[in-house]
Amino acid sequence: MIRMSESAGSTQAREALQSAARESDALAVERTLAGERDAFRVLVERHSQQLFRLAYRMTGNEHDAEEVVQEAFLRAYRNLGQFGSRANFGTWAYRIAANYAIDRMRQKRTEDARRSTPSSLAEEQDPLDLVADDRPTPDRLAGNSELRKKMEEALKELSSSERTAFVMRHWEGCAIEEIAAVLKSTTSAAKNTVFRSVQKLRRALEPYVGARGALQAKAAGAAPEPRGTEL
Amino acid sequence: MKHLTEEELVGYREGEITQREAIAEHLTSCTACRTELERIEAVLSALDNLPVPERGPEYGRAVWQKIAPQLPEKAGRGWRAWLEPRRWVAIGAMVAVVIGAFVAGRWTKKPDAGTPAASVAQVKERVLVVAVGEHLGKSEMVLMELANATLPVSGPKQINISAEQKRAEDLLDANRLYRETAQQDGDAALASVLDDLERVLMDVAHSPEEITPAKLESLQKRIEAHGILFKVRVVGKELQEKQKTTNSAPAATDSKVRERNKA
Numbered sequence: 160m161i162r163m164s165e166s167a168g169s170t171q172a173r174e175a176l177q178s179a180a181r182e183s184d185a186l187a188v189e190r191t192l193a194g195e196r197d198a199f200r201v202l203v204e205r206h207s208q209q210l211f212r213l214a215y216r217m218t219g220n221e222h223d224a225e226e227v228v229q230e231a232f233l234r235a236y237r238n239l240g241q242f243g244s245r246a247n248f249g250t251w252a253y254r255i256a257a258n259y260a261i262d263r264m265r266q267k268r269t270e271d272a273r274r275s276t277p278s279s280l281a282e283e284q285d286p287l288d289l290v291a292d293d294r295p296t297p298d299r300l301a302g303n304s305e306l307r308k309k310m311e312e313a314l315k316e317l318s319s320s321e322r323t324a325f326v327m328r329h330w331e332g333c334a335i336e337e338i339a340a341v342l343k344s345t346t347s348a349a350k351n352t353v354f355r356s357v358q359k360l361r362r363a364l365e366p367y368v369g370a371r372g373a374l375q376a377k378a379a380g381a382a383p384e385p386r387g388t389e390l
Numbered sequence: 391m392k393h394l395t396e397e398e399l400v401g402y403r404e405g406e407i408t409q410r411e412a413i414a415e416h417l418t419s420c421t422a423c424r425t426e427l428e429r430i431e432a433v434l435s436a437l438d439n440l441p442v443p444e445r446g447p448e449y450g451r452a453v454w455q456k457i458a459p460q461l462p463e464k465a466g467r468g469w470r471a472w473l474e475p476r477r478w479v480a481i482g483a484m485v486a487v488v489i490g491a492f493v494a495g496r497w498t499k500k501p502d503a504g505t506p507a508a509s510v511a512q513v514k515e516r517v518l519v520v521a522v523g524e525h526l527g528k529s530e531m532v533l534m535e536l537a538n539a540t541l542p543v544s545g546p547k548q549i550n551i552s553a554e555q556k557r558a559e560d561l562l563d564a565n566r567l568y569r570e571t572a573q574q575d576g577d578a579a580l581a582s583v584l585d586d587l588e589r590v591l592m593d594v595a596h597s598p599e600e601i602t603p604a605k606l607e608s609l610q611k612r613i614e615a616h617g618i619l620f621k622v623r624v625v626g627k628e629l630q631e632k633q634k635t636t637n638s639a640p641a642a643t644d645s646k647v648r649e650r651n652k653a
Contacts, residue, residue, distance in 0.1 A: 191465045192465055194463075194464055196461060196463065196464075196465070199461070199465065200454045200458075203450055203453050203454045203457065204450030204451060204453075204454060205450065206450075207445070207449050207450035207453045208445055208449060208450065211445050211449065212442050215442050215443065216442065221443050228453055229453060229456055229457050232453065232457050233457055233460060233461070236457075236461050236462075236465050237462070237465070239465040240465070306436070307440065310436065310437055310440055311440070314437075328404055329404060329434065329437070330438075332405075335406075350401070350406070353400075353404060354396075354397050354400050354401065357400045357403075357404070357430070357433075357434070358396060358400065360433055360434075360437065361429075361430060361433050364433045364436065364437075365429060365432075365433055368432050368433050368436045
């Protein structure tokens with residue numbers, strides 16, 4: 160998987176580990192293709208955790224995430240011949256999982272829309288009630304179960320493409336090219352989707368998370384300057 | 391100097407590579423933009439603290455145990471499987487059958503000119519002309535290679551014709567279908583050429599992979615005796631012309647076929 164830059168030392172160490180894993184992945188793939196079904200077990204055991212993390216962040220639900228992981232490996236096994244040992248199995252399986260998670264999210268959305276329950280995010284609540292602490296740190300905020308609920312809801316409000324883009328970029332550190340491949344879009348469209356997702360999350364959560372500065376400014380009658388104006 | 395846009399700040403925060411230095415420089419001198427970035431940062435940092443349920447070290451094994459009973463004995467070979475020779479034979483046969491069925495339909499149901507079905511027939515005919523034309527072109531190549539193969543004066547006593555043999559084998563099934571279709575349609579001239587071609591292709595296909603110079607000479611004589619290369623070339627040309635005319639004007643096929651049969 161293509162990742163964003165890190166410190167040189169840790170990058171080198173990680174690359175060495177990844178390269179070793181890739182080699183042994185390639186071997187496991189070849190053996191599986193040669194008819195050794197058990198060789199696939201190595202790949203499942205090695206990549207399950209990573210796929211679960213991605214699937215959980217995308218679906219926001221443990222049960223769905225587990226299903227995504229299992230289905231991703233089943234699909235990978237059925238289509239192993241298409242993969243070819245030159246590529247990175249982890250990246251390939253990751254992409255399958257992301258694609259399946261998108262399908263699942265869309266399916267759920269359709270089902271939810273049929274039931275048509277109004278979003279609880281729409282329910283007005285005073286942001287100050289949520290930010291009880293004078294100086295809310297992210298840790299404290301996440302510990303606040305109400306805020307956590309708001310964050311989960313805000314993520315749910317994203318479209319499946321936006322959520323995928325956000326998860327892959329922000330949490331998984333994937334390159335824009337990789338996100339574009341999963342979304343089947345251009346890199347500039349993928350970049351735009353990442354931005355849109357952050358923008359939506361910001362609009363939904365800033366009253367609760369970044370509230371202090373804005374509210375204080377409002378109280379003092381000094382609204383922040385509009386963006387894009389000349390100094 | 392302009393403030394940074396929200397998009398630029400989000401891109402910067404999310405590790406975008408373009409204009410990083412310029413944005414960083416702007417941020418050192420612009421308090422408003424720095425504050426804006428901090429607000430974005432606050433939201434994203436809060437989201438970073440959303441927990442992901444832990445899956446223990448045994449999780450991979452548990453996943454395997456769940457999926458193992460559902461896995462077929464052999465992993466899907468995907469496109470690799472399509473490269474296997476037996477697949478190509480099957481695909482070739484399928485294509486031939488589809489073309490055959492399609493052509494048979496065209497010849498058994500002759501729509502009146504001027505009806506909408508007439509244009510469908512023209513399209514079908516165009517496809518057939520192209521298909522048979524291609525088939526003849528490929529056959530000609532095989533026969534040419536064999537006809538022009540030089541007999542070794544010295545050196546190996548066997549000549550390897552496995553490539554030509556394989557190609558002849560692949561062409562045989564399609565040839566049989568085209569010949570039968572031409573016979574059904576009453577296109578005797580085309581059927582006769584395809585019949586001659588079939589015999590030669592069969593000879594080549596049923597030869598051993600390595601043949602003696604004497605056998606090669608006998609094959610070459612057969613190709614020459616039937617004048618098959620000449621016939622294939624002439625019919626191929628005719629089909630090419632027909633293809634051009636069917637592309638530009640409605641086909642007056644029956645009369646042309648009758649004229650050719652007479653000849």
